[in-house]
Amino acid sequence: xxxxxxxxxxxxxxxxxxxxxxxxxxxxxxxxxxxxxxxxxxxxxxxxxxxxxxxxxxxxxxxxxxxxxxxxxxxxxxxxxxxxxxxxxxxxxxxxxxxxxxxxxxxxxxxxxxxxxxxxxxxxxxxxxxxxxxxxxxxxxxxxxxxxxxxxxxx
Ligand code: HEC
Numbered sequence: 293x294x295x296x297x298x299x300x301x302x303x304x305x306x307x308x309x310x311x312x313x314x315x316x317x318x319x320x321x322x323x324x325x326x327x328x329x330x331x332x333x334x335x336x337x338x339x340x341x342x343x344x345x346x347x348x349x350x351x352x353x354x355x356x357x358x359x360x361x362x363x364x365x366x367x368x369x370x371x372x373x374x375x376x377x378x379x380x381x382x383x384x385x386x387x388x389x390x391x392x393x394x395x396x397x398x399x400x401x402x403x404x405x406x407x408x409x410x411x412x413x414x415x416x417x418x419x420x421x422x423x424x425x426x427x428x429x430x431x432x433x434x435x436x437x438x439x440x441x442x443x444x445x446x447x
Contacts, residue, residue, distance in 0.1 A: 338393060343413050345401030346434065352396055356445045364436075364443030371430040372440070378447050384423055388447040396441055402427070403437040 342348065368376075375383035390399060394415070402409050402416060406427040409416035420426055432440070 338398075338415055339395050341413070341415060342395055342397035343399075343401030343405075343416070344408050345405030347397045347400040347404065347437075350396040350400060350438070350441070352391075352445070357442055358446075360439050360442040361446050362443075364439035364441065365446075367432065367436045368440050368443055371432065375427070383425060384427055385419065387444045390444050390447075399441055399444065400434070400437045403430070403432055403440060404434065405429070 376385070376387060379386050379388045394402075398413075398415070401413075406416070406429050410420040410426050411417070416427075
């Protein structure tokens with residue numbers, strides 16, 4: 293990844309140098325190149341990625357809501373355990389520790405909108421490339437998906 297960022301940087305430097313003469317009159321062009329580089333670096337942080345779907349903001353309380361987590365465990369057992377095992381790779385990845393690698397919004401959007409996520413979200417696309425079979429939409433309600441998210445916090 294460092295190599296990619298570095299080569300983007302080197303490339304933009306090259307652009308800057310090659311435009312040097314022409315842009316002397318118009319000094320607004322150079323800073324634009326630098327902005328582009330910064331944006332690409334920010335997008336690489338997975339915890340900043342909220343995914344694509346109905347969920348834009350999730351607040352997690354400091355304490356796990358055990359009642360909600362219990363409901364989530366039931367939904368998970370019925371709708372997800374055919375393809376997921378809590379602590380082991382199966383048809384799909386193990387959800388244990390998922391909130392250390394993904395934002396809560398991303399997780400809920402992956403549950404509620406997997407068809408679009410595996411086509412357009414960079415992390416989900418990489419997962420599909422690795423796991424090969426697509427995650428199917430189990431048509432959970434937002435409340436059910438939220439409960440499953442709470443259950444994931446207990447794993
Ligand atoms: C038909 C099998 C299948 C079912 C059923 C299924 N999943 Fe998945 N899931 C996958 C696969 C495969 C992936 C990896 C992405 C891909 O290949 O599309 C995945 C990815 C995920 C991810 C992202 C994991 C990560 O490490 O980022 C989450 C979260 C997830 N599934 C949650 C669920 C939940 C919750 C349910 C039940 C509502 C569910 N899945 C039902 C197959 C399934």
